[in-house]
Amino acid sequence: MALEFPIIFLLPAHLDSDELHDLEDQIPTLTYDIHEADIILGKIGRKERALFELRKHKLATEEVPFGDGDDASPRQKKRARTSATEAISDTDSEAGSTKATSDTALVKVVKLSWFTDSLKADKVLPVDDYLVYQGRKSSSQMNPPPKPSTRADDILVRAMADANSAGPRSHGGRSSHATGHYRSSKPALLRKTTSEEDRDAHLPPIPEFLHTTYSCQRPTPVHPPNEAFIEQLTKIRTARTLTGDKVGVRAYSSAIATLAAYPYTLSSVAEVGRLPGCGAKIALLFQEFKETGELKEAKEDESDPRLAVLKLFYDIWGVAETTAREFYNRGWRDLDDIVEYGWETLTRVQQIGVKYYDEFLIKIPRAEVEAISAIVLKHANKIHKGFQMVIVGGYRRGKLESGDVDLVLSHPDEAATKNFIERIVVSLERAKYITHTLTLSTKNSERDQMPVSWKGNEKKAGTGFDTLDKALVVWQDPKWTTGEAKNPNPHRRVDIIISPWKTAGCAVLGWTSGTTFQRDLRRYCKKERSLKFDSSGVRSRIDGSWIDLETDANGKPAPDMLTAERRVFAGLGLEYRPPEERCTG
Missing domain, CATH: 1.10.150.20 (5' to 3' exonuclease, C-terminal subdomain)
Structure with missing residues (x-):
């Protein structure tokens, strides 16, 4: 039976992206609107930090002592203990007492450990020992926004309600709008014609693969039908990234991944609002885009x-x-x-x-990516015959131009890949292709290319298994035919990754797929398989052991790197998605 938590707003401060997403998945009553929350949960322990976060999220309060101080009277302490637990344990009906009304005015900032301890105890614990700050909302913030409708037919009403308020309240489930941190503005006039109503009654069915929260289970093409709208949302997400809005980035990323996988051209607000991860906020943005061909927020961000x-x-x-x-x-x-x-x-x-700022911004056409890759492979096989290579990154996903060149090299003879990264870099430097080596990692060779067991949540540098040998370099073609005295060829960014053959499939999968695809693949492995995945292997979260997914039932290794990648998909219980269907952004 699911625990009945109060409405919770999660502070992103001091949480990395994986921690933030994992907690979002675990909180059944998560809201993205701080004004509607009963509990504000955070990885914080001081009142001063709690007050800073409330000011940051524009929530004005007056402190209500909760009896932690030695000078608090017994009556104050009793009153504080009562008010601090009412939001958790009160089962009275909403209209049944004045106590419920007063609770809506209280803001409780609570340590993250309250939530995790409640999960461990399999019951919602009182907040007494976890309370960091308690305050009463100012009178201007006492009116909560209306509860949203869950019917697709009411999307227009929900969208207008969102535009007039900080966002929809979430009861028993995650708030469905993209983020509660968007700019408030006068709501757009949402018009619905008779033809639109008829069309909404005959909307195409939501594909089965969109009912999963994992984008690694969906086909996501490089050029989806709604690419122009997605580009506008991506601009907003970039602005959220730059300003440090982690919650907004995650919410927009989820919506973008859903829209990118939706195989039909969007035609109405209702069609958008019914899609997982979208909801009223994205529906309102679509209405604006449909009418104007752009999004005001994206345009304002650019200026x-x-x-x-x-x-x-x-x-x-x-x-x-x-x-x-x-x-x-x-x-x-x-x-x-x-x-x-x-x-x-x-x-x-x-x-x-x-x-090299300006040169690194120049996109690399596919033909040049292939030419650079051919030179790297040629040098690799000069040093030791038998190397195989896969061009990964955006190139493999079908992009016409790339920001850099990502290459995975491997060899069936494991001895050939040990310390090979240093040899290939030296060879390319002598041939004057590499002008600068930005990063050179030999961690995998230093541990004799042996798989490292995962040790819980340990995050010390160099102790994890995601330490493939790699060189991140600056590349410039040393040959030119013009009469210029200085080499006119642009400097390029090239990443050379060396993988042992036994985990080459994981390397190719990890370095090929889009960002959200990779994120959801890690989530899928953790939640559904109790595994930890990264580009250098798969490990068990139960005993920490390495899981070999690339050797077949007869003990034979994969004949090539692409076959190895397919075996990883199969071993994880996932349908194989070609690279062109992993363009989640």
Whole structure:
């Protein structure tokens, strides 16, 4: 029997993306609107941090003491203990007492351990020992938004309600809109013609594969029917990434993955709102896109000066979104500021990213990807005959242009792959193809290419199994035919990955698939198979042992790397999806 938790808002602070997604899956009453939550759950332990998070999410409160202090009177302590548990244990009907009314005004910020301990105990525990802060909402925030309808026919009503409020309230299930952090604005006038009503009555059936939450179980083409709408949503997601809105990024990613797998051209609001992971917010955005051909929020994001600077920094190779914000907060506004005021503080990789900023942004056509790959394979077989290679990344998924070149090399003789990454890099450097080596990892060879058992949630650097030998390099074709004195060929980013043959299928699968596909593949393995997957192997979450999915029943290894990849799909109980159907973004 499912535990009856109160409505919970999950703070993303101090949670990595995997932790955040796992917790979202476990919370049955999750809402993305902090104003409607009974409990605000977070990986925090201090009142000051709780107040910071409430201010950050624009929730004004007045503190209500809950009796932790030594100077609190017995009456205060009793009152505090009572109010702190009422939201959890009160079973009175909503209209049955004034107590229920007062509870809606209380905000309880609770440690994450309350939720995890409740799951372990198989009962909802009182919050007394987990309460970080308790406050009363200001009068302007006392009116909760209306409960959304769950019928597809009422999507228009839900969308307008969303536009007028912070978002729909979730009772007993996840809130269905993309995010509760979107800009509030005057609701669009949603018109529904007679022809649209007729069309809504004959909507195409939702494909069976869309009823799963795992995008690794869906065919997702590189050019879906609703690509133009998805591009607009992707722009909004990028802005959420730059501003650190993890919840928004995850919600938009899920909606985008669903829409990318939907095989029909969208025609109405109701058609969007019924899709898993979409709901009223995405339906409202679709209505706007249908009428104007764009999304106002995406357009505003593109013209936002702060976001423009963050995007500039984020596009530097070696700079993540958090570092981009750090640069901005230092007062830097362009690459010249970085060079003038912060060059010495940059890592070597970031310095190279700045130096070749413009060149790294130039897309690489498929023909050039193939030419670079052929040179790498030729050098590999000069060193040791018998190497096989698969071009992975966006190229293998069918993109016409790539941001970089990703290659997986392997050899049936395991001795051939040990320490091979150093030899191939030296060979290519001598031939003047590699101008800079950004990262060179030999962790796999250092442990004699032996599979490492997984040790629970341990995250110490270098102890995990996801440590394939790899070189991330800067590449430039040393040959040119023009009369220029300086090499005019653009510098390219190339990743060379070396995998032992016994796990080459995992390497090819991991490095080929889209970001959301990879994320959901890890979730699927964890939730459905009690396994841990990454590009360097599959391990049991029960005893930590390595699981060999690539050797057949007769003990024979796969004859090639693509066969090995198919065996991984089969071993995980998944239908094989060709690379062109893994374009989840």
